[in-house]
Structure formats: structure tokens, C-alpha cells
Amino acid sequence: xxxxxxxxxxxxxxxxxxxxxxxxTVQNKKFYIVKAxxxxxxxxxxxxxxxxxxxxxxxxxxxxxxxxxxxxxxxxLHRSIEHPNEVDVLFHSIRRNQMAKASIEEAVWxxxxxxxxKSLASVIGGTRTxxxxxISIGIEPTMEKQLQVIEQYLQLGYKRxxxxxxxxxxxxxxxxIRDRFGNIPLMVDANSAYTLKDILLLxxxxxxxxxxxxxxxxxxxxxxxxxxxxxxxxxxCLDESICSYDDARSAIAIGACxxxxxxxxxxxxxxxxxxxxxxxxxQGIDLWCGGMLEAGIGRAHNVAITTLSGFNLxxxxxxxxxxxxxxxxxxxxxVHDGVITVPSTPGIGxxxxxxxLLKYCTxxxxxx
Ligand code: OSB
Ligand code: MG
Numbered sequence: 001x002x003x004x005x006x007x008x009x010x011x012x013x014x015x016x017x018x019x020x021x022x023x024x025t026v027q028n029k030k031f032y033i034v035k036a037x038x039x040x041x042x043x044x045x046x047x048x049x050x051x052x053x054x055x056x057x058x059x060x061x062x063x064x065x066x067x068x069x070x071x072x073x074x075x076x077l078h079r080s081i082e083h084p085n086e087v088d089v090l091f092h093s094i095r096r097n098q099m100a101k102a103s104i105e106e107a108v109w110x111x112x113x114x115x116x117x118k119s120l121a122s123v124i125g126g127t128r129t130x131x132x133x134x135i136s137i138g139i140e141p142t143m144e145k146q147l148q149v150i151e152q153y154l155q156l157g158y159k160r161x162x163x164x165x166x167x168x169x170x171x172x173x174x175x176x177i178r179d180r181f182g183n184i185p186l187m188v189d190a191n192s193a194y195t196l197k198d199i200l201l202l203x204x205x206x207x208x209x210x211x212x213x214x215x216x217x218x219x220x221x222x223x224x225x226x227x228x229x230x231x232x233x234x235x236x237c238l239d240e241s242i243c244s245y246d247d248a249r250s251a252i253a254i255g256a257c258x259x260x261x262x263x264x265x266x267x268x269x270x271x272x273x274x275x276x277x278x279x280x281x282x283q284g285i286d287l288w289c290g291g292m293l294e295a296g297i298g299r300a301h302n303v304a305i306t307t308l309s310g311f312n313l314x315x316x317x318x319x320x321x322x323x324x325x326x327x328x329x330x331x332x333x334x335v336h337d338g339v340i341t342v343p344s345t346p347g348i349g350x351x352x353x354x355x356x357l358l359k360y361c362t363x364x365x366x367x368x
Pocket of ligand 1: 136189191290291292293294316318
């Protein structure tokens with residue numbers, strides 16, 4: 001491979017409904033798409049998953065664009081690359097900025113798979129032809145609305161319900177959901193809204209048989225998660241705390257989590273994701289693929305990574321229509337009875353509809 005041109009499309013797409021967590025609400029989603037074109041004319045796609053503001057990790061759309069233009073694109077452009085793993089090596093001299101790195105690395109993986117005429121899923125060693133999915137539901141303005149939304153997605157067949165919690169919206173909400181829906185597969189995600197002082201409160205979740213509690217404590221605090229896990233029965237899943245293979249290794253070594261939510265962007269790309277996947281398999285840690293409210297390209301990459309055998313729990317990769325009036329890929333990602341059928345066509349397996357891409361594009365830059 002030799003990437004001769006990279007286009008970066010800044011995008012703005014309005015979500016059908018706002019999505020709220022303990023730290024922020026997203027509706028008008030700003031993000032960007034990376035298009036990499038190889039010397040043979042093959043096109044690969046990646047999606048930047050940083051948000052506009054740094055409430056989830058430190059990256060933003062603007063920091064990603066800066067890193068791409070000043071550092072990452074120059075490292076990749078016009079370089080002969082045998083395998084996408086080399087992109088990860090090229091980026092070693094650059095600290096963090098995982099989402100920026102992942103967006104371009106994804107595009108190179110897509111080119112690579114298309115050059116082999118194979119699906120991205122098969123190129124990375126994925127074996128599943130269908131993946132089970134759950135749904136992540138934001139904090140709703142009222143309990144009644146929250147229950148309605150849960151009911152709607154249960155009827156659509158989603159295999160696991162995840163709700164967001166924060167202080168003042170936690171134990172009681174779980175109790176009401178259990179009373180209404182019985183023993184459905186249910187989990188909660190705190191997005192770092194608690195501290196160790198809340199240990200007694202978090203213990204009150206134990207009787208509700210939750211699949212897990214996701215990221216209860218600070219994003220940069222693996223040690224206290226280990227302390228908390230010794231005190232509570234509910235398995236802890238880490239999201240924000242795991243930004244690299246070493247984070248995963250450390251967290252597992254000290255017992256800070258029993259489950260990992262993997263997001264390709266948060267860990268710096270597919271090569272790193274594969275390493276973390278293999279580590280989880282080897283260490284017996286449950287693994288599933290999280291989401292960043294992606295449009296179709298990011299969603300397609302999530303589908304591909306989830307075909308690896310270590311992804312043993314339903315992820316957050318819901319249907320395109322859960323987020324968007326129209327997505328920028330054809331076909332859109334669809335869910336039937338809680339299952340996504342994995343495409344077997346080359347690369348990410350979905351076509352990018354460039355007219356829709358341009359419809360939601362607010363500015364475009366070309367690097368060559
Ligand atoms: O914590 O997993 C999270 C959305 C935005 C930021 C962080 C998170 C989420 C979700 C939704 O839970 C995942 C999705 O449906 O894409
Ligand atoms: Mg989370």
C-alpha cells in the first residue's frame with residue numbers, strides 16, 4: 001500500500017433524539033470522516049469519534065483535526081506500508097491522541113482488506129457471521145419516559161439494556177425497571193459520576209443482579225476501581241479508564257474490572273484493539289464493543305471488530321436508525337431480533353454514499 005491522498009470531511013449530523021450521560025448531552029453531532037486513497041485507487045474509510053467537548057476523554061474534534069494535519073497524516077502519506085500494523089508503529093512517537101490515530105488507521109485497514117478482496121472482519125480474524133447487540137439508553141427527563149424507551153427497545157429484540165446512572169438517578173431507577181420488566185439482561189453505566197465515598201450506595205445495587213456496572217469511578221483511577229470491586233458483587237466494567245493495552249493489563253492485574261468495554265477510537269485503533277482482545281481471551285475477561293454514537297463508517301468498524309470470538313457479550317452497536325434519520329452508508333446497519341448480520345463484501349462491507357456524506361459535510365480538506 002501507498003496512500004497517495006487523504007480527505008478529511010468535517011461532518012454535522014443531527015441525532016433523532018438527544019443522548020444524555022452523567023456528563024453531557026449530544027444531539028447535533030459534530031465529527032469527521034477520513035478517506036484514504038491508495039496508489040491503485042482503492043478507497044478506505046475511518047471515522048473520528050471524539051466529541052465537540054472533552055467530557056468523555058481529553059480529545060475533541062478540533063484536537064483530532066490538528067493532530068491529523070500536523071502529525072499523523074504526514075507520517076502515513078506517500079509511505080510504503082505492507083500491513084496496517086505498521087501504522088501503529090509509525091504513531092509510536094506520538095503520545096496519546098488515540099481517537100485521532102484510530103480514525104486514520106481504520107481507513108488504512110479498510111484499504112488493506114479491499115486490496116486482499118476480503119472483508120475487514122475476516123482480515124482481522126473475525127469468525128462470527130452475525131453479532132448480538134444491546135442498546136445504550138441515555139438519561140431521560142422522566143422515569144415514565146425512561147420506561148417507555150426501554151420497552152420500545154425490548155420489543156425490537158435488543159439483547160441487553162444499558163441505562164446511564166448518576167447520583168440521584170441510580171438505585172431507585174434500577175428498582176423501578178426491575179419491578180416493571182423483571183429479570184431482563186440489564187446493566188448501568190455511570191460515566192465516572194461516583195467516588196469511593198459512594199461505596200455504600202453502589203453496594204445497594206448488588207441485589208438487582210445487574211450484568212455489570214460500567215465505569216463507576218474516575219477515568220484516571222484504576223486503583224480505586226480495584227478497591228470498589230472487592231467491596232461490591234456487581235462486576236465492574238471499565239470504559240474510560242482503558243485507553244491502551246497497558247491500561248488493560250494493569251487493570252486486569254490488580255482486579256479493577258471483570259469486564260472491558262472496548263472502543264476502537266479510545267484505544268488508538270484496530271491493531272491495539274486486537275491486542276486487548278487477545279489479552280482478554282487469555283485472562284478470561286469478558287469483552288464487548290462500546291459505541292460513540294457513530295455514523296455508519298464507525299459503526300461498520302464496530303461490527304467488524306465484534307466478529308472476533310473474544311467479544312462474548314452483546315455490545316452497544318445498535319441500528320443506524322436508532323440514531324439517524326438517514327445514515328451515510330448503504331445498506332444502513334440494521335438489527336433484527338437483536339442481531340446484526342455481518343457483511344462479507346470487501347473492506348468495511350458497507351458502501352459510503354458520497355452524496356449523503358457531502359450533504360452533512362461542513363468542510364473538507366485534501367492532503368496529498
Ligand atoms: O459511555 O459508553 C459510553 C455514548 C457516548 C459517550 C460514551 C458512551 C456512550 C454510550 C452510547 O453509552 C453508545 C452508543 O450507542 O453508541
Ligand atoms: Mg461507557
